[in-house]
Amino acid sequence: MEDYRRIADRLAEEIYSGRLKAGERLPPQRVFARRRHIAGSTAGRVYGELVRRGLVVGEVGRGTFVRAAPPPSGRALAEATHDQDPRVKVNLELNYPSVPGQSELMADGLAPLLRADVLGDATRTLPATGTAAAREAVAGLLAGCGWRPAPEQLLFAGNARQAIAGVLASLVRPGGRVGVEALTYPLVKEIAERIGCTLVPLATDEEGLRPDAVAAAHRTAPLSALYVQPTLHNPTGVTAGDRRKRELAVVVRDLGLPVVEDRVWAFLHEQGVPFAAYAPERVHVVDGLSKRVAPGLTVGFLVVPEERVAAVGAALRSGGWTAGRFALEAGTRWIRDGTVERLVGRKRVDAARRQRVVAELLDTFTVRADPNAYHAWWELPAPWRADTFTAAAAARGIAVTPGPAFVVEHAGQPGQPGQPGRSERSERSGQAGPPGRTRYVGYARSQGAPDAVRLGLASVPVPALEQALRTLRDVARGRP
Incomplete structure (x- = not known):
């Protein structure tokens, strides 16, 4: 059976070349599966991969539409475990911590x-x-x-x-x-x-x-x-x-x-x-x-x-x-x-330092994170969507993971995940924390993919992380 990523790669090339234009609607997944002689589940993974790459957007009740084509010099954002997009210089999808003296x-x-x-x-x-x-x-x-x-x-x-x-x-x-x-x-x-x-x-x-x-x-x-x-x-x-x-x-x-x-x-x-x-x-x-x-x-x-x-x-x-x-x-x-214990101690200090960078540079945005963690969940300001922001970040050499990648859909109801969404999110009162700490955000259950991205903080040097966050901050302050 053909790997879904290869099928997604071919569709991505059609988007890059302009054969599939921004705003064009893709066929329903069952129709796509029938035309390609693939399983319905494989078609779902193909569409999900295109969403993850920031190339298409799924609208509940309407279908899946091509967003804007990325610069022709690049190709679609690849999975962290596969070949990396040549445009990407800072990968905030990967999340493997490394500290000085580890080797x-x-x-x-x-x-x-x-x-x-x-x-x-x-x-x-x-x-x-x-x-x-x-x-x-x-x-x-x-x-x-x-x-x-x-x-x-x-x-x-x-x-x-x-x-x-x-x-x-x-x-x-x-x-x-x-x-x-x-x-x-x-x-x-x-x-x-x-x-x-x-x-x-x-x-x-x-x-x-x-x-x-x-x-x-x-x-x-x-x-x-x-x-x-x-x-x-x-x-x-x-x-x-x-x-x-x-x-x-x-x-x-x-x-x-x-x-x-x-x-x-x-x-x-x-x-x-x-x-x-x-x-x-x-x-x-x-x-x-x-x-x-x-x-x-x-x-x-x-x-x-x-x-x-x-x-x-x-x-x-x-x-x-x-x-x-x-x-x-x-x-x-x-x-x-004692090697593992020493590495754990250093990584706790390192993670806390990186969270302070996030808190300082994204302090005007709604970010959920723990001060001990190596990742942060950034709820994007309107009118940004996860897919458009991911594509805009990739165009600037930064890979982030779009929120829909983490969504689990209700069985038998494609496109209707039971997860946090923009329409019902709310910040917990009294939980903003002291200066230099990322705020905590509470979520209610709603439908629709979350307009958020996950930032993996562990895999890049701190100066590169700081520069990447400044760039992403500037992107978020603009418009798609």
């Missing part, structure tokens, strides 16, 4: 692995349960805020995304329904499509996922599981408080719902108590080393209820998602010799 710290920890006797052992195959040393080390790494996983609950994947795929595959049969926050990690949408499950968007507020939304969705049609990010939610930066987590724990227990808790960014939040501490018998925790250490040599962690170890381990093996032994050995050594 030196990592090299010191790797040195013992290069001995012939150690290297031979470190390159053998590895089960999903890893090694005893790895389980003990990671249990200690994840412990905190009154919660410590038992080593026998630990499983290992190649990265956190594979951990998410493995645990969802073990929990949800094809056709099953998984509840998620209405704005969620985009790759979860791809994972759900690949394993054949349906994502159900659930309402959120300034505390995160609403327990009543979970119960209501389950009454409509039973959910098989929940996928949530209760600490430093991506993209909004929200962290649920103790009361909200307790309320949610009551609901998932009453409904018998298993939960996948994504804690990949939670290491930046020192007081972020895991949701697993409130419902340990129901929660599967996903974490990893890519953000703590580096993206190129990483491993994903899973903490699962004890009776679920065999089932999740089998799913990891069948999917080919188990961790490589060398990466796990390296990670274990970095944990035990």
